[in-house]
Amino acid sequence: MLKMLKHILQQGEGTVKYPFAPLEQAKDVRGKPEHTHELCIACAACAAVCPPNAIQMDADTEEGTIVWSINYGRCIFCGRCEERCPTGAIKLTPEFELAVMSKDDLTDTCTFKLQRCSECGQYFAPRKEVEYAAALLERIGNDGAAYENVGVCLDCKRKHTLDMQGVKLERK
Template sequence: MLKFLKKAVKTGVVTGQDPLVPPNLDKNFRGKPEHHPEQCIGCAACINACPANALTVTTNLKTGMQQWSLFLGQCIFCGRCEEVCPTAAIKLTPQVQLAAFSKEDLYQRSDFPIQNCVVCGKPFAVQKELQYAQSLLMQAGQYQDEVALQQQLCTCPSCKREQNITQSQRIQLSRQLREQQS
């Protein structure tokens, strides 16, 4: 026993003062992800990239909202969400002290309104995502008519498909009419 005490006194303190003094971390350390809902467009790119399935999206059609959720208890702090986010809405912080009194404190949540199709009225996408796409297309000079672009963006894929099928049938019909006239 004396041998052990002698060695302990000689070695000194080897543990840190972690709860009282923050740990000395490298500048590239990846800690707690911080979500900024004002920048987020709800595209779910981060959810597809998360290997730990710490990110989830649930859609409530009754309220017309999509809920984005990050559970820090499952996060492995890999940084994939930060890499794939097109609007830099997720940033990894150097924060490592994540102790919480309840499991509910380990969640970060955000709600986003869902856009309904202007043709059929069914919900199909997050409004902020469509606004983001519209602003990118307008900045790139792809569209001159902002109203027509908004009409096109606010139409669900199945209604767009149906409109395209109808147009292709008209093209076929006009070809047949030209051939008959010749």
């Protein structure tokens, strides 16, 4: 028996002290996605590529808002949202402990304003996305024609383009 005890003491501990001490993690552990509201342009690229549909975008054209939400209970930490985000607004963190008392605590949301069309007044896109597109056009030194149409919805752009070409639209 003493021989066995001596052998055990020489070998050291075979378990980790987790959850009573922090768990050592590998360098590239994928954990909970962290969303930075200030960087997000509400383009919905992350929602489009999310395999379990953990990220949702719901637009309310009556209120003129779009709500971005993530359900961490559905998230599989795949990292596709981080890969697809054009502004780096969503990043995976090493945090993996998501235990909560209520499943409502697993949902994170933020609200963005929609942009009104400068011609017809209808809401058509997130305001921050329109500002982002305008900044990109300004940075590449656009001639001004496309820059003027940034705040216009697709229907008004189509009408404007057809009017310039001399095509008349017939309403049914």
